[in-house]
Amino acid sequence: MNGQRVAVIGGGITGLACAHRLISIDPDVQVTIFEGSDRLGGIIQTVQQDGFLIELGPDSFITNKPGGVQLCDEIGFSDQLIATDETYRRSLVLRKGRPLPVPDGFMLMAPANPVAIMTTPILSAKGKLRLLQEAITAAKTTDEDESLASFVRRRFGTEALERLVQPLVGGIYTADPEKLSLKATLPRFLDMERQHGSVIRATLAGQKTKSDDQNSRAKAAASGSGARYGLFTTPADGLSSLVTAVEQKLLASNRVTINTERAVVSMHRIDNRWRLQPDGAASCDFDGVAMTLPCHKAAALLDDSATELATTLREYEYASSAIVVSGHRIADFTHPLDAFGLVIPAIENRKILAVSFTSRKFPGRAPEGQVLLRTFVGGAMQPELLQLTDDEIMSIVQQELTSILGLKSAPAFQQIIRYNNSMPQYHVGHLDLVGRTETLVGDVPGLELAGSAYHGVGIPDSIASGRRAAECLLASQKST
Numbered sequence: 001m002n003g004q005r006v007a008v009i010g011g012g013i014t015g016l017a018c019a020h021r022l023i024s025i026d027p028d029v030q031v032t033i034f035e036g037s038d039r040l041g042g043i044i045q046t047v048q049q050d051g052f053l054i055e056l057g058p059d060s061f062i063t064n065k066p067g068g069v070q071l072c073d074e075i076g077f078s079d080q081l082i083a084t085d086e087t088y089r090r091s092l093v094l095r096k097g098r099p100l101p102v103p104d105g106f107m108l109m110a111p112a113n114p115v116a117i118m119t120t121p122i123l124s125a126k127g128k129l130r131l132l133q134e135a136i137t138a139a140k141t142t143d144e145d146e147s148l149a150s151f152v153r154r155r156f157g158t159e160a161l162e163r164l165v166q167p168l169v170g171g172i173y174t175a176d177p178e179k180l181s182l183k184a185t186l187p188r189f190l191d192m193e194r195q196h197g198s199v200i201r202a203t204l205a206g207q208k209t210k211s212d213d214q215n216s217r218a219k220a221a222a223s224g225s226g227a228r229y230g231l232f233t234t235p236a237d238g239l240s241s242l243v244t245a246v247e248q249k250l251l252a253s254n255r256v257t258i259n260t261e262r263a264v265v266s267m268h269r270i271d272n273r274w275r276l277q278p279d280g281a282a283s284c285d286f287d288g289v290a291m292t293l294p295c296h297k298a299a300a301l302l303d304d305s306a307t308e309l310a311t312t313l314r315e316y317e318y319a320s321s322a323i324v325v326s327g328h329r330i331a332d333f334t335h336p337l338d339a340f341g342l343v344i345p346a347i348e349n350r351k352i353l354a355v356s357f358t359s360r361k362f363p364g365r366a367p368e369g370q371v372l373l374r375t376f377v378g379g380a381m382q383p384e385l386l387q388l389t390d391d392e393i394m395s396i397v398q399q400e401l402t403s404i405l406g407l408k409s410a411p412a413f414q415q416i417i418r419y420n421n422s423m424p425q426y427h428v429g430h431l432d433l434v435g436r437t438e439t440l441v442g443d444v445p446g447l448e449l450a451g452s453a454y455h456g457v458g459i460p461d462s463i464a465s466g467r468r469a470a471e472c473l474l475a476s477q478k479s480t
Contacts, residue, residue: 003028004477005285007276009264009301010292011035012042013459014451016246017071018290018466023253024074026474031256032286034278036263040247043422044459046238049413051367052327052359053238056417058459059358059374060084060234067460067467068233075249077242081233084340088360089230092342093167094350095122099335099342099404102164109152109165109189110203127159135200139193145428149177151189155199167343171354173457174321174379174423184430234362239459269305274446288446288473292466294318294421295453306447309440315433316453318421319380321353324397326414330371334406337371342404346381352400353379370412375401380425390416424453448473 006022008015011033019031039045043057061068072078092099103120105113111131118128134155140146148169152161166177173180182190192202235241250256259278266277273285291298299313330337341356353376359366366372375397378386385393394414401407434454441449450469452462 003030004287005030005032006288006290006473007031007264007274007284007286008033008290008292009276010042010451011037011040011258011260012292012451012462013044013243013246014042014462014466015290015292016040016243016250016466017067017463018292018450018470019250019256020071020074020246021467021470022290022474023250023255025471029255029474031250032284033250033256033258034262034264034276035258035260036279038261040258040260041240041243043419044239044243046240050327052370052372052413053365054325054372054415055239055358055374056323056325056415057419058239059356060232060239060362061459062231063233063460064231065456065458065460065464067463069460071246071463072242075245077235077245080235080237080241080245082236082362084230084232084361085363086230088337088339088357090339091168092339093122093164094342094344094348094404095163097348097404099339101339102168106164108168108186109156109160110192110199112203112207114200122163123159127157127163130157131160132200133157135198137198139197145181145183145431146190147178147428148180148182148186151182152177155193162347163345166347167345167354170346170379170381171341171343171376173426174319174353174376174381175425176380179380179425179427181426181428181430184426184434232361236364264301267301267305269445272445286446288448288477290448290450290466290469290473292450292469294451295424296421298449306440306444309437309444312433312437312440313449317425317427319378319423319425320383320386320418320420321376321378321423322386322393322416322418324375324377324394324414324416326373326375326397326401326411327366328371328373328407328411329409330369332407332409333371334408335404337405350400350404351382351385351396352377353382355401355405373401379423386418386420390418424457426457446473446477448476 006029008019015033019033022029022031045056047054063069091102093102100122103116105116111117137155152165189199192199196202196205262278264276265279268275274289275283275285277283295313295316299310302310337357340361343354344350344352356374358374359372377393394416448469450465455465
């Protein structure tokens with residue numbers, strides 16, 4: 001069907017990627033984006049203040065998933081991307097109130113350097129031996145879904161879970177490891193167990209089978225500890241510059257209309273088309289709709305036209321969190337802040353989840369002699385903290401920074417950003433839930449869903465989700 005009209009509900013990076021893919025593969029499609037807020041980008045938001053370049057949402061994206069890099073290539077934006085600074089490429093983890101380096105080569109739960117495990121002060125002698133015993137621990141023979149906590153206890157032991165894996169993975173998903181589905185979030189570790197019988201053996205085998213050149217590139221990417229920091233990138237001018245670049249590309253096509261402050265308040269299927277009612281505007285009809293909203297918001301729009309789908313979407317759970325951004329003089333800390341950040345195990349009983357030393361990760365984020373921090377609060381493990389006022393949370397953060405990192409003076413500035421019900425929780429059974437959702441979506445003509453709730457929470461995952469929705473929507477329209 002040529003000249004079809006498609007609505008994209010939601011102007012975050014998923015919706016923008018969806019719109020871009022639509023106009024890239026169909027020369028006749030007309031796209032209208034509806035965004036409820038006064039700007040595009042969703043949780044991506046970059047601001048500047050007093051010489052600091054501040055990310056109020058995510059601050060980078062990983063490059064071993066193609067979505068982000070592919071979009072940047074397509075819009076001619078790749079030359080704007082910068083890599084992490086090698087100088088401080090490592091993570092810290094708190095143990096009994098002391099920030100200690102994560103063992104070199106330990107990537108989430110893949111210990112590439114056994115010597116570093118044996119010498120780390122983070123684990124007891126018993127904990128080290130139990131972790132390395134993973135190499136001879138029998139593999140599971142069944143394929144049922146399993147929580148992160150269950151997998152790590154079974155293979156590496158409780159101490160490795162509590163002291164290393166929980167804080168490192170918790171920094172990504174803000175989730176409860178007892179509920180987090182390994183199959184939905186970190187399936188490569190299940191593949192390691194399945195194919196090699198052990199994560200350690202798989203890691204070492206991978207090092208042996210790579211060529212020298214591949215090994216040097218892999219070591220550079222995985223240098224340091226914690227997350228695979230060598231694989232991360234971000235625009236020099238902040239992630240909002242990527243949003244702006246996509247927006248400009250869409251508008252230049254003359255086939256995309258962007259409506260901000262125009263939330264869709266209802267939608268109905270009428271005469272084989274979708275009739276959307278935007279807030280404060282006349283209703284309009286579309287051949288197809290791509291919804292890139294959080295599941296609970298999508299459900300509210302589908303109650304009348306796809307009741308079973310709406311009910312299923314309400315089964316997705318979300319967590320809330322807050323980020324306190326603060327600027328400081330480096331000299332105001334007794335700790336040298338010689339890392340990309342610090343993660344806090346739940347067993348430490350602190351009131352913060354992690355601290356990102358943002359200006360240590362990427363250049364151009366803080367003036368000379370100063371440092372930009374992003375401190376994370378709440379999540380699935382400590383939701384009660386989000387009941388506090390903004391001032392109370394910011395006070396807690398400063399107390400924790402004083403206790404842990406030796407902060408001696410008030411920050412040059414601080415700001416809190418709350419993300420209520422914004423972080424989808426990939427609980428055990430998540431892939432089954434997604435499968436049921438996609439089956440139900442297939443029964444609703446001219447509709448696709450996309451976003452971070454389904455196949456990954458990162459920026460590349462969200463972009464890929466939007467692109468898939470565009471492709472599926474156009475394919476289904478052509479088949480009708």
